[in-house]
Amino acid sequence: MQWETVIGLEIHAQLATRSKIFSGASTAFGAEPNTQACNVDLGLPGVLPVLNREAVRMAVRFGVAIEAELGRRSVFARKNYFYPDLPKGYQISQFELPVVGRGQVEILQDDGTAKTIGVTRAHLEEDAGKSLHEDFHGLTGIDLNRAGTPLLEIVSEPDMRSAREAVAYARKIHQVVRYLGICDGNMQEGSFRMDANVSVRPYGDELGTRAELKNLNSFRFLEKAINFEVERQIDRLESGAEVVQETRLYDADKDETRSMRSKEEANDYRYFPDPDLLPVELDDSFIASAVKDMPELPDAKRQRFGQEYGLTAYDAQLLTGSEALADYFESAAREAGDPKLAANWTNGAVSAALNKGGLDITSSPVTASMLGVMLKRIVDGTISGKIAKQVFEGMWSGDGTADEVIEAKGLKQITDGGAIEKIVADVIAANPRQVENYLAAEAAKQQKMLGFFVGQVMKQSRGKANPRQVNELLTKKLRG
């Protein structure tokens, strides 16, 4: 039987506000436990939530970015369940009337074609606290600093058909929220969390029973967990068993998913409108002010890079991965006057060096303008592309600008015909047997044998001779 995978994602993006969604406590990460949990966050009796304008503004920006219908009137609801890191016994969320309605994003598939993924909705809600299950004399420790941090829960349609598509969609949402500046996207700190609803069905059939995968805190784990889960479900169905609707936890160490709780005993959340909060009404002026400084979004930037700079779709995709990287490329390209060269170096040497050093583009020791100047030296013939690698390494390890490194290490390309001619003459004089062989060989073979002499000349000039000139001179001298 041919099975088809069906995946929908729920993504929780922590909004980058200074204060919490319903209180004036700080949202800064990493504070001492419970020092940023005020009486509203603790759910003490008599307190009332007051909605943070910035959280609403950020949700609106997201809605506009994914071309969604905005909920002109949205309502907060209580989602009831019991867990010690949720002191009120309910989470304030949105249910029937979310702030962001139906929208969509486009992903690039492996074959380079685009696919549209529907976003069902995005709603505002408060985050819960953290439970620490290490042993406190048989008790559990609770830190409520995170309680009340604003979240935007982004729910997709079940439009993805493979783990790779799910990853492409998740990356796209990650990219959009970061471009918009509404979420820092830090997955280690839990600012961007993903749950996947996964089911399989015979091709074209009705939807199968789904399992919900939790605890996917990297794109790699998202892909691995889905692949494991698809295999598990197919194995069950093919052996005549059923798939149970349940929540499963991904264990990265064992690379497997395991059952957390089945839906039969799961909570009935008993949603109802929160009487402590009035409906939120978005008027035209609020929306206009929320979107007045919208940045150029990833898709538009990618297309512009293709048209304006003649880059391949692949290069443009990589360079628009983050706004900082795109800006880096553009300013290096402007300085160098050669966008394709700048694209190759940004995606090549710069990315490799950043990866190796575990650095972000914003902390690159070689700034965009430093790279641009170095590329200009390739364009104007001061150095060859090969020598540029040494110059780049020099700049990376703090030896100064391109011009300083070229000067200090004497890397300027030798274009002086007389100087090259002298080296060529020396090489010919020092290798009489090779010259003899060369002259005796057929024309077709000579071209190949020339490589030996070019190599010697480059070695003598320590790579600085202009290769084109070396070739010309050698051919002339050997034959003459």
Next chain:
Amino acid sequence: MSLDRLEVEKIAHLARMQVSGAELDAVAEDLSDILDLVAQMDAVDTAGVAPMAHPLHMAQRLREDKVTETDQRDHFQAIAPATENGLYLVPKVIG
């Protein structure tokens, strides 16, 4: 609509309330009466009436995104049954 004892037990579990076996029938009857009242309201034709989210016909006022709270952990934890290293301690949730 009438609830049976089993349903009342499930509702009690969701609400984390202990209802003794002796109380079950009486609670079932009370809850069923409430549901009957809801059923009466449910019978009213509400086509074209928007669900009410709040009895006040007003919109939510928004707060400026500013940190206004200071650390009052010691004050709050003075009434907590158990704390350690700044954490609130509660009975173990995961065994």
